[in-house]
Amino acid sequence: MNLKIILMRVSSFAVLTSVSTGFVSQRPLNSCLVQNRSVRPISFTARNAPSMKISPFSFGRKGRSMKSVPRMSEAASTPEPEKKSFLKKLKSIVPPASERKKLLPLGLMFFCILFNYTILRDTKDVLMVTAPKSGAEVIPFIKTYVNLPVAIGFTALYSKLCDKFEQKEVFYICTVPFLIFFSIFAMAIYPNTMILHPHALVDSVASMLPSSFAAPLSIIRNWSYALFYVMAEMWGSVVASLLFWGFANEVTTVDEAKKYYPLFGMGANVALIFSGQYVKWVSKMRANLPPGVDAWGLSLKYLMGAVFASGGAMLSLYNYMQKNVMTDPNCVDQEKQALKKTKKKVKMGLRESAKFLLDSPYIRDLAMLVISYGMCINIVEVSWKAKLKQAFPNPNEYSAFMGNFSSATGAVTLVMMLLGRTIFEKFGWRIAALVTPTMIGVTGAGFFALQLFAPAFAPVAAALGTTPLMLAVLIGAAQNILSKSSKYSLFDPCKEMAYIPLDQDSKTKGKAAVDVIGNPLGKSGGSLIQQFLIFGLGSLAAATPYLAVILFGLISVWFKSANSLAGQFEEAMEAEAA
Numbered sequence: 001m002n003l004k005i006i007l008m009r010v011s012s013f014a015v016l017t018s019v020s021t022g023f024v025s026q027r028p029l030n031s032c033l034v035q036n037r038s039v040r041p042i043s044f045t046a047r048n049a050p051s052m053k054i055s056p057f058s059f060g061r062k063g064r065s066m067k068s069v070p071r072m073s074e075a076a077s078t079p080e081p082e083k084k085s086f087l088k089k090l091k092s093i094v095p096p097a098s099e100r101k102k103l104l105p106l107g108l109m110f111f112c113i114l115f116n117y118t119i120l121r122d123t124k125d126v127l128m129v130t131a132p133k134s135g136a137e138v139i140p141f142i143k144t145y146v147n148l149p150v151a152i153g154f155t156a157l158y159s160k161l162c163d164k165f166e167q168k169e170v171f172y173i174c175t176v177p178f179l180i181f182f183s184i185f186a187m188a189i190y191p192n193t194m195i196l197h198p199h200a201l202v203d204s205v206a207s208m209l210p211s212s213f214a215a216p217l218s219i220i221r222n223w224s225y226a227l228f229y230v231m232a233e234m235w236g237s238v239v240a241s242l243l244f245w246g247f248a249n250e251v252t253t254v255d256e257a258k259k260y261y262p263l264f265g266m267g268a269n270v271a272l273i274f275s276g277q278y279v280k281w282v283s284k285m286r287a288n289l290p291p292g293v294d295a296w297g298l299s300l301k302y303l304m305g306a307v308f309a310s311g312g313a314m315l316s317l318y319n320y321m322q323k324n325v326m327t328d329p330n331c332v333d334q335e336k337q338a339l340k341k342t343k344k345k346v347k348m349g350l351r352e353s354a355k356f357l358l359d360s361p362y363i364r365d366l367a368m369l370v371i372s373y374g375m376c377i378n379i380v381e382v383s384w385k386a387k388l389k390q391a392f393p394n395p396n397e398y399s400a401f402m403g404n405f406s407s408a409t410g411a412v413t414l415v416m417m418l419l420g421r422t423i424f425e426k427f428g429w430r431i432a433a434l435v436t437p438t439m440i441g442v443t444g445a446g447f448f449a450l451q452l453f454a455p456a457f458a459p460v461a462a463a464l465g466t467t468p469l470m471l472a473v474l475i476g477a478a479q480n481i482l483s484k485s486s487k488y489s490l491f492d493p494c495k496e497m498a499y500i501p502l503d504q505d506s507k508t509k510g511k512a513a514v515d516v517i518g519n520p521l522g523k524s525g526g527s528l529i530q531q532f533l534i535f536g537l538g539s540l541a542a543a544t545p546y547l548a549v550i551l552f553g554l555i556s557v558w559f560k561s562a563n564s565l566a567g568q569f570e571e572a573m574e575a576e577a578a
Contacts, residue, residue: 102251102325103260105317111271112314113240116307118275118410120182120232122402123303128229129385130395131222132199136385137534138215140527143378143520146219147230151237151520158242158512167250167508168322171243172315178239179311181231186304189224191297196224212535233520241515245496247318249507251325254500254573259421261493272410278306280403296395362572363510365565366498367518369433372558373491374522375529376440377483379547379554380447382530384476391473409481416489429494430566436483436491437558441551443479448548450475451541498565501572 129136161170189196202221206214219226252260282302286295358364392398423432450457450472461471499507529550533543 099256099260101328101330102321103256105321105325106248106251109314109317109321110240110244112310112317113244115271115275115310116314117232117236117240118272118406119279119303119307120235122276122279122399122406123300124225124229124232125385125402126395126399127225128222129389130393130398131218131225133214134218134222134225135215136382136389138218139382139385140378140530141215142219142226142229143233144524144527144531145216146226147233147520148517148524150230150234151517154234154238155512155517159509162508162512167246168318171247171318174243175239175311175315178231178235179308182228182304182307185224185228186300190300191294193222193224197222237515237519241492241519242512245492245499245515246507246511247321249496249499251321252500254497254576257493257497257500261496270410270414272413273407274410275306276403276406276408276410278403279303279406280400283400283403286399360506360510362498362502362565362568363506363514365561365568366495366510367514368561369491369495369558369565370514370518371522371525372554372561373436373440373487374519375526376437376444376551376554376558377480377487378523378526379529379551380440380444380476380479380483382527383451383544383547384447384473384480387469387472387476391469405477405481408477409484412481413485413488416485420489420493423490424493429497429569430563432490433494433562433566434559436486437555437562439486440479440483441555443482444548444551447472447476447479448544448551451544452548498569501569501576 128134128138128142158170158174161173165173199221202217206217209217248261249257282299285302286299289295289298388398388401392401420432423435454468454472457471458468461468464471466474499511502510530543530547533546537543537546
């Protein structure tokens with residue numbers, strides 16, 4: 001071996017040995033390297049020796065090496081990382097001004113929309129379930145034979161509107177009729193239901209038909225309540241899911257959506273607390289009215305007045321964003337907006353649109369997520385509402401309970417929203433998308449176990465100072481609260497993020513098909529299953545074991561679709577980034 005190489009290795013070994021024993025000479029070790037002019041002299045001192053970084057190599061002690069030893073002058077001059085103060089950490093969390101400009105009005109818009117939806121949802125249930133000769137068994141028939149056809153018709157109309165008008169005009173065309181209808185219902189339709197509802201005609205028809213036709217006939221008997229029920233359901237599908245989230249996806253990027261969709265939804269879910277307490281307050285006001293006063297007529301005016309005012313605020317916020325956010329290059333990419341306006345729209349009929357969407361595995365998986373949620377929640381919810389009517393046959397008590405239920409849903413959702421951002425950041429889209437089916441599966445198992453093994457839970461109910469019926473109502477309420485809170489905080493943001501990398505046609509028409517048809521289709525699918533089981537087995541209680549098995553079958557399909565969509569979403573994001 002070359003003498004020069006031997007001397008260099010011996011010198012290096014000596015240095016390492018000195019460092020390991022804590023003693024390092026202050027003399028420069030240049031004497032051993034004098035023949036190698038290309039090697040830079042290095043000085044070692046007792047002060048800077050401990051800061052050496054040594055990585056594994058093939059000689060000396062295990063783990064010692066000269067391979068990654070830095071120059072000591074560099075090690076000594078490296079400053080320690082500055083610790084951030086609390087104020088600096090707080091500032092890093094607060095979004096920049098350009099993002100705040102669009103996130104705050106979006107959050108307020110969502111607040112107004114959910115405030116209305118909570119009032120409408122609670123009111124539609126009270127009207128239909130407590131109507132003359134009606135009950136919770138009517139709900140599956142409304143969702144199948146009224147809500148679903150209306151949703152399909154609206155989707156065809158929405159596709160035509162998107163072809164003919166700009167998106168901002170479509171927003172106004174779709175939202176204003178809702179507010180007009182709810183106002184007319186409270187002021188003119190409800191006060192005249194005794195004239196408008198054909199009770200005598202339906203009674204004569206019912207006398208000639210089997211008792212199993214009571215639920216469909218109740219829809220005809222109380223047709224204005226059924227219409228209100230459908231319009232309230234459509235507010236959630238059209239205004240909340242389709243129009244709002246479509247607009248949010250237009251003004252936010254995927255990175256912004258991951259950070260802020262779970263958070264700005266927090267402000268919106270405060271609406272559930274406020275609206276729930278508002279419904280409860282109106283219910284108490286009805287209870288204190290003197291005899292002879294139309295309590296429901298007065299309360300409907302208060303409720304629909306709040307809906308109209310909140311809807312007006314929503315439209316004002318949307319108008320503000322169109323004028324001040326959509327035109328701001330710091331908030332929205334103006335080149336992309338100009339490209340959307342100049343791009344020629346591809347006009348397709350309902351059949352062509354359906355074929356276009358069915359040919360896309362991405363849209364199919366999205367639709368399966370929405371349909372699975374609708375079917376799963378409907379299977380549990382109808383059974384729970386049947387128990388709820390038994391516990392609260394009085395409309396005022398029923399409405400007050402629903403007000404508390406909505407407030408509890410809002411409070412739990414706020415907590416879930418805080419967890420949602422952490423889940424997105426640490427675990428990603430896939431895990432976030434799987435939380436909701438997991439939650440519905442676990443809580444649904446508890447609810448159905450209480451139904452199937454009711455006698456075994458009787459001692460538990462007695463120990464808690466309640467009845468088995470009320471225990472079933474409370475467990476069902478907890479199931480609904482946890483399921484809906486996970487939907488609002490994780491399922492909805494996941495679904496909306498998945499639309500962002502799609503092209504404009506898939507965003508508008510695909511979203512219309514998935515949200516407007518998929519949601520009622522899921523609920524109608526769950527309703528059809530219940531109808532077949534009730535007709536075949538004789539009652540909802542007898543169908544409970546089969547509903548439990550079907551629920552877990554649907555959840556497995558949901559898991560498969562979510563995993564498939566997660567892979568496609570990641571590929572789409574990589575393609576967009578490239």
